[in-house]
Amino acid sequence: MLTLDLSHLKGKKNLLAFSAGVDSSALFFLLLEHHIKFDIAIVNYGTRETSDEEEAHAKALAKKYKLYCHSIKAPTFHSHFEKQARDFRYEFFESLITIEGYDTLITAHQLNDQLEWLLMRLSKGAGLSELLGLEPITQKGHYALIRPLLAYSKEELLEYLQTNEHPYFVDESNTDESYERNKFRKHFSNALIAEYKEGIKRSIVYLRKDKEILESGFESIYSNKLLHIVQLHTPTAKVKAADLTLKKLGYLLSAPQRQEIEKESSLVIGGVWSVVLQEDLLFIAPYLTVDMPKKFKELCRVLKVPGKIRPYLFEAHIDPSELTFSQ
DSSP, X not given: OOOOOOGGGTTSOEEEEOOSSHHHHHHHXXXXXXTOOEEEEEEEOOOSTTHHHHHHHHHHHHHHTTOOEEEEEOOOOOSOHHHHHHHHHHHHHHHHHHHHTOSEEEOOOOHHHHHHHHHHHXXXXXXXXXXXXXXXXXXXXXXXXXXXXXXXXXXHHHHHHHHTTOOOOOOGGGGXXXXXXXXXXXXXXXXXXXXXXXXXXXXXXXXXXXXXXXGGGEEEEEEETTEEEEEESSGGGHHHHHHHHHHHTTOOOOHHHHHHHHHOSEEEETTTEEEEEETTEEEEEEOOOOOOOHHHHHHHHHTTOOTTTHHHHHHTXXXXXXXXXXX
């Protein structure tokens, strides 16, 4: 039996990312069983013979259970399909969230996905926060990204569907090893889950607790547009704070860049981001070079706003006086 804590979805306007595959189909029916109100959104990539059938199935399910189904046909992607498809998918979801006022986006990531991510990041060199990239709840500004199935394997979800005779589709592209994720799935994660599922579940719980402790060394205290200010509770948290803040801004640090941040107190990353440590405050903003009025520069000096941050404040029309905690 699959036990889910869905209390954080009650009373909210919820949107389920639906594909008609095993994972999202299981989550669809589990949400219904728990009397959670939600709508669904599906992207038709047109890459398989069953793509149109899956879209029609999603619409029929929504009609049967009196839900709304949002659907869209994706353009043809000629290169880097996984990334472009994901970017298109989330742009679609986030546009719906903004237009329709959804509070949450629910996705059907499960234990196998969690392990695949961990192994892929491990192979490239990653810290604890990057290894555990999939969290049960992630706040995304104006909505929450919810992943209720992370504790369950694909086999458990498949068994649930078959036991209850719920319909689902099988995506044959999941076996295509030209996609990196599928290669890790076939050669590593599926075999590990089959043999060591319970131990892997426990390890992820322990790692998540360790991650919480690690990230307690800093907190975000101010953000305005692309300016972020983080207070460090311990000096050793600088690299992790910069790493996670830049990741939220869509920039992934390389290992050499992390080492550079560790050594320097004021630097420009990739010619794009200014990262400045001033006492226990870490300032992160786009790197700009613009002419600023003398009065503005003097105000920034008096308020102890770092030099590399000032051009962005001026360009983005952010009042330096808002940063009174930087004195």
